[in-house]
Structures are given as C-alpha cells and as structure tokens.
Amino acid sequence: EVQLVQSGAEVKKPGESLRISCKGSGYSFTNYWIVWVRQMPGKGLEWMGIIYPGDSDTRYSPSFQGQVTISADKSISTAYLQWSSLKASDTAMYYCARRGIILGQGMDVWGQGTTVTVSS
C-alpha cells in the first residue's frame, strides 16, 4: 500500500526549534516529489514548498521562503519540515503529500497530518 506516515503531534514554546517528518512507503520515494501544505486552525490550505528526494531539488512558496526548511533523506524515504525558531503563528496542521514527477499530476497521496501547537 502506498502511504505517507507523518510524525506525531508537537507542542512547543515560541523560539524553540522543531523538525517534523513524513515517511513514504509502498512506492519509489525518489521518483516523486513531496509537497508540504499548511492548514491553520479553521482555515484553508496553503502550499508551502516541494522537494524531489532523488536529488533534493527544493522550491519554496515566497510566503514561506526563509521561514521553514524542507529536506529529505532518501536512504530512509523520509522528508522533513523544520523550523529554527517557532512562533505562535506557526500553530497549524501540516500535511505532506506526494506529487508525480510530471508537473500537473496532482497530489495523489497525503499523509495524515501533524498538528503543531506553539504556545508559551
């Protein structure tokens, strides 16, 4: 079964660092892009950035450039989203999703989401 399994919920304080993960299985991890999507409480979806684990080619939405870092370790089929200094406004659900290698194929497999709560 093709699936993306994300790490568990996190509760952090402002200023702390955090890395959440997204592990792919059931398919060739290096042949698909991984996208990160944010959903703030009660709000819509926001596209954050994308990485191709095959060569770590990474692109960010301008809204998130410099705010987060996306990376991947293809040896363990895992992508990461990390923050160096969290803010309360980072409180959200974060989803990873798989996108085909060809632009336009859509995000066809999604992780279950990771809830991040940042509060003092």
Add this chain to the structure above:
Amino acid sequence: DIVMTQSPLSLPVTPGEPASISCRSSQSLLYSNGYNYVDWYLQKPGQSPQLLIYLGSYRASGVPDRFSGSGSGTDFTLKISRVEAEDVGVYYCMQALHTPSFGPGTKVDIK
C-alpha cells in the same frame, strides 16, 4: 502571485441533485501544451485532503465518475452529477502552473 477565487463559498446540497462549484484564477492556467494546470481537492471532515481532478478535467484514480472538471484559461468548474451524503466537505481548487496556490474553499453540506 496567482489568486484563486471560488464561488459559492458555502453550498447546501440535496442528495441525488447536481452541484457545481466555480473557480477563477487571476491569470490564465492554460499552458502552451494545451493543458490547464488546475487540480480539485476534497477535504472531508476530520480527514486529509484527497485529489479529485488534475489538469482541469482528469479524474484521479478511484474517484467516482459523478465528479467532473471542466473549463479553460481562467474559469473552471467542478460538477457533481448526483450528490451523495459522503460528498460533504470542503472543496478546493489549486493552480499548479506557477507557485501553487489554493482557492479559499467551498463548504458543501447537506440541506
């Protein structure tokens, strides 16, 4: 940045009846290859989003044929031929031609 808008933002539906959601982009999403780079996603209550339509009109694997996508350029439509109770949730369009961006979502619920 490309801005995506959707209408209506709320859509009460009757099971068995058709439903339609409109999506507009601030720039054309029709590429020179003839494809429109628009996806449609459904986020059911308490679930992760799921892909319904890609490239404007292609149904994703496993998506019932009551869902269809159409449109070109800047105007797109998602149609449900006969709504079922399981179709409730928030529907998002997303442009994939430039830095991807989602529409605000259309909440579909049962009347």
